Amino acid sequence: MPENNDQSLLKSYKLSRDANGRYAIDVDLVEGAYTETYKDEATQTNNIYAYQGDANNAQRNASKNNLLTLEDNKIKVGVFENNVQKNSIWVEDENIVLGRGQISPDFLESYSIEHMGGDEYVLDFNVRNNVSVSFEYNADENIYEVHLMEGNSNGVQFSKIYNKSPNLPLRIDFVNYILIKPEANGRGASAEYALTRVPRVGSDQPGL
Numbered sequence: 001m002p003e004n005n006d007q008s009l010l011k012s013y014k015l016s017r018d019a020n021g022r023y024a025i026d027v028d029l030v031e032g033a034y035t036e037t038y039k040d041e042a043t044q045t046n047n048i049y050a051y052q053g054d055a056n057n058a059q060r061n062a063s064k065n066n067l068l069t070l071e072d073n074k075i076k077v078g079v080f081e082n083n084v085q086k087n088s089i090w091v092e093d094e095n096i097v098l099g100r101g102q103i104s105p106d107f108l109e110s111y112s113i114e115h116m117g118g119d120e121y122v123l124d125f126n127v128r129n130n131v132s133v134s135f136e137y138n139a140d141e142n143i144y145e146v147h148l149m150e151g152n153s154n155g156v157q158f159s160k161i162y163n164k165s166p167n168l169p170l171r172i173d174f175v176n177y178i179l180i181k182p183e184a185n186g187r188g189a190s191a192e193y194a195l196t197r198v199p200r201v202g203s204d205q206p207g208l
Helices: 055-061
Strands: 010-017 023-029 033-040 045-052 063-068 074-081 084-092 108-115 120-127 131-138 143-150 157-163 170-181 192-204
Touching (some): 010 084, 023 033, 023 045, 045 063, 084 108, 120 143
Parallel strands (some): 045 074
Antiparallel strands (some): 010 023, 010 108, 074 084, 108 120, 120 157
């Protein structure tokens, strides 16, 4: 039975989606720690347990990557240290995996959300060319928003730090502006867009 103590075993963990739409979680552990992963079929939650262990386990699991699949367009991950749940992270996304040679029509190419310990999270993402990116905070819904729109590019690679409130869940939405009616030149009619919120990511603490 793994030893139960109060030592922090996780340096960080990162949930990422690559350019082909595949999800994975990477876990970075302190020296001498190892992980075990279980799928809770009742809640469709991927639970990762970090333990203090022997040298063989620790060497094999010092940095571990687990591929994940969307279930009903969702992924849920529970994070435990020494059998105590410390955190959870989830994503809602379209279940689209690109084949070889296929190019995504989406604004967002790839992204990751990494928990760095404490209340700090780092969002890294890449967008395709000719996409305008802006950041907003929706105070009414407590949602950090990343707005993506076809237009003048202000970069293709972005990184942003978020500090989660201890009493509130962290929510981040990618808001995509899909053009459905172009601007009518000389007629004073503005362009019309349909907004989609995908992907959506978040992190909760037990009891929230």
